Amino acid sequence: MRVSELSERTGVSVHRLRRWESGGLLRARRDHHGVRRFDESSVRVVTFVSMARDLGFGLDEIAALVPDYAAGRLGIDDLVARLQARLTEIDVQIVELERQRERVVDHVAWFEARRPRPDQETP
Known part of the structure; x- marks a missing residue:
């Protein structure tokens, strides 16, 4: 899905999603046109990151947790x-x-x- 679709599905702004991606919180692949494409698991990760931010966790701490969360090890x-x-x-x-x-x-x-x-x- 494109970043705009991920934004729609999660309620997180495109700008914030791009910032999270550049910070290593999200992973996207680029298609042959250079457009970011996120897989379905990104919705779950964005929800986790968004909730953690709401609770006051810093981006560095969240970034350390995301790999384990995404892999189901948290x-x-x-x-x-x-x-x-x-x-x-x-x-x-x-x-x-x-x-x-x-x-x-x-x-x-x-x-x-x-x-x-x-x-x-x-x-």
């Missing part, structure tokens, strides 16, 4: 372990963002306390 235990590790990363990010939020709130309060009031302004 088991449920592997996937669950990676998802649990991702949850831990997200929890760390949440804690960091909450701390950063507290610092921002403190800075807003500091600036607000120094804001001139209309009755205190000098001409």
